[in-house]
Amino acid sequence: xxxxxxxxxxxxxxxxxxxxxxxxxxxxxxxxxxxxxxxxxxxxxxxxxxxxxxxxxxxxxxxxxxxxxxxxxxxxxxxxxxxxxxxxxxxxxxxxxxxxxxxxxxxxxxxxxxxxxxxxxxxxxxxxxxxxxxxxxxxxxxxxxxxxxxxxxxxxxxxxxxxxxxxxxxxxxxxxxxxxxxxxxxxxxxxxxxxxxxxxxxxxxxxxxxxxxxxxxxxxxxxxxxxxxxxxxxxxxxxxxxxxxxxxxxxxxxxxxxxxxxxxxxxxxxxxxxxxxxxxxxxxxxxxxxxxxxxxxxxxxxxxxxxxxxxxxxxxxxxxxxxxxxxxxxxxxxxxxxxxxxxxxxxxxxxxxxxxxxxxxx
Amino acid sequence: xxxxxxxxxxxxxxxxxxxxxxxxxxxxxxxxxxxxxxxxxxxxxxxxxxxxxxxxxxxxxxxxxxxxxxxxxxxxxxxxxxxxxxxxxxxxxxxxxxxxxxxxxxxxxxxxxxxxxxxxxxxxxxxxxxxxxxxxxxxxxxxxxxxxxxxxxxxxxxxxxxxxxxxxxxxxxxxxxxxxxxxxxxxxxxxxxxxxxxxxxxxxxxxxxxxxxxxxxxxxxxxxxxxxxxxxxxxxxxxxxxxxxxxxxxxxxxxxxxxxxxxxxxxxxxxxxxxxxxxxxxxxxxxxxxxxxxxxxxxxxxxxxxxxxxxxxxxxxxxxxxx
Numbered sequence: 001x002x003x004x005x006x007x008x009x010x011x012x013x014x015x016x017x018x019x020x021x022x023x024x025x026x027x028x029x030x031x032x033x034x035x036x037x038x039x040x041x042x043x044x045x046x047x048x049x050x051x052x053x054x055x056x057x058x059x060x061x062x063x064x065x066x067x068x069x070x071x072x073x074x075x076x077x078x079x080x081x082x083x084x085x086x087x088x089x090x091x092x093x094x095x096x097x098x099x100x101x102x103x104x105x106x107x108x109x110x111x112x113x114x115x116x117x118x119x120x121x122x123x124x125x126x127x128x129x130x131x132x133x134x135x136x137x138x139x140x141x142x143x144x145x146x147x148x149x150x151x152x153x154x155x156x157x158x159x160x161x162x163x164x165x166x167x168x169x170x171x172x173x174x175x176x177x178x179x180x181x182x183x184x185x186x187x188x189x190x191x192x193x194x195x196x197x198x199x200x201x202x203x204x205x206x207x208x209x210x211x212x213x214x215x216x217x218x219x220x221x222x223x224x225x226x227x228x229x230x231x232x233x234x235x236x237x238x239x240x241x242x243x244x245x246x247x248x249x250x251x252x253x254x255x256x257x258x259x260x261x262x263x264x265x266x267x268x269x270x271x272x273x274x275x276x277x278x279x280x281x282x283x284x285x286x287x288x289x290x291x292x293x294x295x296x297x298x299x300x301x302x303x304x305x306x307x308x309x310x311x312x313x314x315x316x317x318x319x320x321x322x323x324x325x326x327x328x329x330x331x332x333x334x335x336x337x338x339x340x341x342x343x344x345x346x347x348x349x350x351x352x353x354x355x356x357x358x359x360x361x362x
Numbered sequence: 363x364x365x366x367x368x369x370x371x372x373x374x375x376x377x378x379x380x381x382x383x384x385x386x387x388x389x390x391x392x393x394x395x396x397x398x399x400x401x402x403x404x405x406x407x408x409x410x411x412x413x414x415x416x417x418x419x420x421x422x423x424x425x426x427x428x429x430x431x432x433x434x435x436x437x438x439x440x441x442x443x444x445x446x447x448x449x450x451x452x453x454x455x456x457x458x459x460x461x462x463x464x465x466x467x468x469x470x471x472x473x474x475x476x477x478x479x480x481x482x483x484x485x486x487x488x489x490x491x492x493x494x495x496x497x498x499x500x501x502x503x504x505x506x507x508x509x510x511x512x513x514x515x516x517x518x519x520x521x522x523x524x525x526x527x528x529x530x531x532x533x534x535x536x537x538x539x540x541x542x543x544x545x546x547x548x549x550x551x552x553x554x555x556x557x558x559x560x561x562x563x564x565x566x567x568x569x570x571x572x573x574x575x576x577x578x579x580x581x582x583x584x585x586x587x588x589x590x591x592x593x594x595x596x597x598x599x600x601x602x603x604x605x606x607x608x609x610x611x612x613x614x615x616x617x618x619x620x621x622x623x624x625x626x627x628x629x630x631x632x633x634x635x636x637x638x639x640x641x642x643x644x645x646x647x648x649x650x651x652x653x654x655x656x657x658x659x660x661x662x663x664x665x666x667x668x669x670x671x672x673x674x675x676x677x678x679x680x681x682x683x684x685x
Contacts, residue, residue, distance in 0.1 A: 064426075065447065067466055069486055071504060071526040071544055084486065084504065084526055084544065088451060092411050092426070095374040095390035095674075123544075124566060 016131040017094070018102045020207060021116050023157040024138030025109035025147055029167040033138060033199035033206070034106055035059055040203055047093050047100040049086065051108045062100055064089050068108060070115050073122070079296040079320035080122065081115040087123050094129045102207070103130065110153050113137075113160040114299065117319050120212075134209035137161035137191075138199070141180050142171040148183065148265040158187045159268045159299045159344050160319075162211035163194065170197045187268045188344055190302055214315050214326040268299065271350045273341045273357045277308040282360040287316070287323065290353070295321030297348060303341035306331070308362035364638075364649045368679040371395060375672025377413035377421070379661030381435035385670045386421050387678045388413040394421065394433055397680065406431045406439060416455030418664055422463075424450025430463045430472075442472055454499070456492030460512070462499050464490055469501050471512040479512045489529035493536050502530035502541045507551075509539075523549050523558065529569075534577035538598050542568040546584060548591075550598060559598050561591055566614055570659075574620040574627065579605065579641065581618040581627045586610055588618050588629045588639065607639035608646055619660040619669065628669050630657025636671060636681065649681045 020037075024030045038046055038060045047062045066085035073080040086105065093103065107116060113135055120132035137157045140147075147154035158164060164184055169177060177195075184193060194201045283305065291298060301318040305325075316325030331337060343353060374390040387395040392407035407425030414422045420432045422442075430443035430450055443450075448465040455461050459474030464487035471479045481487075481501070489502030499510045504526050509519040526544035533540070538559075540550040546567055550559030561582075568584035579590040580599075587609035591599040608615065608629040617630035625641040634653035639646045655675030662669050667684040 064449065067486065069504070073525070073545055082544070084488075087544070088486075088488075089449075092390075092409075092449065095376070096409065 016129060017097070017100070018133040018208065019090075019105060019120060019130050020102065020133050020209075021105045021107065021113065021135045022138065023107050023111060023113050023116075023135060023161070024165075025140065025143070025154060025157075027143070028109070028138040028140040029165070029199040030106055030138045031058060033136075033165065033201070034104060036199060037104060037203060037207065044102060045100045047103045049089050049103065049105045051085075051106065051111065058106075062093075064093070068111060070112070077295070077321055079114065080118065080322075081112075082119040082122050083115045086116065086119045087126055090119075090126050090130060097129075102133075110151070111157075112153060113157055114320060117160065118322060121319065121322050121324070132212045133207070134162040134211035135160050136163045136165060136206055138165050138167055139180070139184065141166050141168050141177060144180050144183065145265070152267070155187055155266055155268050156299065158184055158191070161188060161191045162209060163206060164188070164191045165199065165201050165206070166193055166195045167199055168197060169195055183266065187266055187270075188300075189270050189272065190300075190342055190344070212317065214317065214324060215328060267346050268344060269346075269348060270342055270344045271348050271353050273339075273343075273354060275339045275358060275361055277306045277337050277362040278339050278360050279362040280307045280310070283307070286356055286360050290356070291318060291321050291323050294345070294348070298343055298345040300344045301342065303339070304328075305339045305341070306337035364647065364681050364683045366650050366679055366681050367397075368677070369395070369397065369401065371676040371678050373676050374674045375658055375676060375678050376410055377415070377423075377661075378659045378670040378672035378678055379415045379421070380418065380663040380668070380670060381415070381421060381433075382418050383663055383665075383668075384435050385668075385680050386415075386433070387670070387672050388421060388423055389672075389676070392425060392427075394423070394439075395678075396437060398435075398437070402437060404433070404437060404439065406433060411449055412452050414453045414455050415661065416461065420455070422453040422455055422461055424453045424463050426450075428465065430461070432461070443470060443478075445470075451486070451488065452490045454490035454492055456497065456499065457495060458497060460492065460497060462490050462492065464488070464501070469499065469510070471499055471510070473512070481508075481510050481518070483508060488527065489541065491530045491532050491539075493532045494534055495536055500530045500532065500539055502527035507539060507541055521551050521556065523551075525549075528567075529571070531571050531573070531580075533580070533593055533598075534573050537596075538593060540571070540580060542571065542582075548582060552598060557597070557600075559600055561599065561604075564589070570615075570617040570619075570630075572618045572620045572627070574625060574641070575623050578625075579620070581620050583615045583618050583630075586614055588615050588627055590627065590641065605641060605644075607641070607644055608637045610635075616656040617658055617660050617671075619662060622662050622664060622666045624666065628660050628662070628671075630660050630671060630673075632656040634673055634677060636660070636669070638683070647683075649683070650679075653677050 022030050048060050049064050051068045066089050069084040070081050071084040305314040312327040315328040377388040385397040392410045394406045395403045409426030412424045424430050428445040428448050433439040445465040452464040462471045467483045469481045469487040485504040487501045491500045497513050501508045506522040527541035529542035546564040548561035564584040566584045568582045570583040572581045581590045587606035590605040592602050614632045616632050619628045629637045636650035637646050655673040657673050660671045669681045672678040
């Protein structure tokens, strides 16, 4: 019975081909993970778009090599960029849709993930036929500290990720691991972290994530932003998975990574906001203004908003200036009508965000 | 009454048109179909990405297989170029038997005698067009267009305009160059003085362009109506409003093709409908009812009696307006 309400949405979604974006530095294990995806297809066929042929071969029938090409849009917005090569390749692939069930985009180690993600929202043709499923960042546990020192891209890739595959655990000590993990959390408190060796992460936790699907986004994250309970400083926040991923560690769920204090090579931080019910007449103009003005500095935003008098949860997510929001589902009985919003970005003015967010309360 | 002879194929039709009055249909799956005393087909590519009719003599196609193939009216074909592992993103035919293709950042011109001239660009060569006279190739690229003179030494002419330019066409008199952009707009240059022409206001990307007889109008898709920009004056459409023909409230124009001699444009829509509209009084005639899938390509035969069309779901056919 409830099926009837969801059927139209489900059929539209089925017509769109899911796209998984793999980011990460050369040597982080991207190609190994890609080959695992391709060899465990369970009948699924993939089209793979690569920007460079790495040292490991990719074993797939349908591989397209494309030169990374960033296009700025002529709308006066510096952060509104798309990947022209993806627009072309996806358009070409989608003219023969019978050949594959999903697309995997493997970016170069130096790729900026923002234009990749934005391509799937800004280009109307690409958007009509595909949907971005998730951005997956491969992180080499051993070499991440070094990468963060010498590149902005390594940080951006983590900041943009829905899933971080923390790879090569066999090469680090527990102390190094704890530091790397805390660093990832400091950059991106909302991403799920999967710790693994040799890219051995369970494929079902990488594929079909619906990370950009407003109906699903945040729904599986019961602890979304819970870490903010403690008001500890920004670079020590925990994410949705922190109670899953800390097995073997002696701290509980709401913990400080007090032992880690040397996170200084990162410029991305997050601001987590929470409040009670909001006034939509104040909230929407505010979020539009914030994303217009601070859009270039906002890498990702995610939130669940409780509007006064609205029986439904409102979810929103954004990439730079692009923002999407929709009603997700009714608030459950006994569920606190709470608004939670997290910004991940550079040079975010936490005090301003906090103050202006609070001013939107109902 | 117009009559429709449908040809239902399986797959996205990239180009439909005529070679020596024989209807040809090039599909994304790499097959080329022709209606020559019955339906015949040949496999030209493993994946066909682009196509251009070289007058009424050859159909040029480029594919995912890196090949550039010319197919003649009788169905015989030859491979004119090959770039292994690269997609051929655009093909164009020019005067004096010259052709060109684009693969990644390179555009290659092949002269009638088989000589190849390669032009590298800092960004992807997205669209190609030859000028109607002389030997001049325009390449649409990021932030403008580049004009090459394959038979002459010296630097190419760079035409700059911010944004990504994905397609390009010369006016039939050679005085104007018009590009289609990644954003919903056309951009034009008056070649004599480099003056810019901005043609904006489209709700969607412009994917189909067609010059009317004698180049008086440029018809375009990308709106609920066919948008025709006036090019009769020496400054092109600047300061003038375009004609809007075949306006429909519930769908978009996806393909246009101007009649070879009369002021009539065939208009294909996202729902498969095809109309013909007259410039002078906007009168419309229904040529094909709506069906499944958008019309992607249309071309008239040389006499202007028959229109070949193709769609994204493989719905192709020939409309005869002479009856």
